[in-house]
Amino acid sequence: GAVVSQHPSRVICKSGTSVKIECRSLDFQATTMFWYRQFPKQSLMLMATSNEGSKATYEQGVEKDKFLINHASLTLSTLTVTSAHPEDSSFYICSGVVAGGPGDTQYFGPGTRLTVL
Amino acid sequence: GENVEQHPSTLSVQEGDSAVIKCTYSDSASNYFPWYKQELGKRPQLIIDIRSNVGEKKDQRIAVTLNKTAKHFSLHITETQPEDSAVYFCAATITGANNLFFGTGTRLTVIP
Secondary structure, eight states, rough: OOEEEEESSSEOOOOOOOOOHHHHHSSSSSEEEEEEEOTTTOEEEEEEEEEETSOOOOOOTTTTTEEEEEEETTTTTEEEEOOOOOOOOOEEEEEEETTTTTTTEEEEEEOOEEEOO | OOOEEESEHHHHHHTOOOEEEEEEETTTOEEEEEEEOOTTTEEEEEEEEEEOSEEEEEETTTTEEEEETTTTTEEOOOSSGGGOOEEEEEEOOTTTTOOOEEEOOEEEEEEE
């Protein structure tokens, strides 16, 4: 149980384009989802916390107008990287917290590797 | 906010030996401590977790210990196997607060 999927797994785009990444909880409802980015050989850096039906909370230094997050249902959150640039190239990972559960265990998606040319 | 430190950054052990990874945290209010294993290019997978109301938890070859007074917790892997090779992350949080604060990771290599 507690499976999270992400789509796409890899994406290559040109500089200036926008990319949407989907995060789905397949067998549970997630009132809260998180978006992380991970650079090579580094830890996970929290970008934003996404709560179903409300605006996302962004970490300091993360541009909310550049990284648009939508959490329209209890099983789907999306991250849109707008006007992507090469420095946005990274591994983006989402996670979900089980609604009604202890509220702390996070289950991670398989990640999306974004390469901006 | 919470600050989690993790040591060592790299660890090599012979197959069959034990491996120990240590983490410290700064916020005494933290009460949930998960450990994740991440293979290259893949998702972090929860391997074991511990809550502050217990001092030790074991699951087959994996165990975690927690010292609330000293604010540190450790991952112990016994009888290591090559498939244990991965990056391991510790994390800390307060139940209900949701945000996980991750350590910097330990790259474990098990030498056959």
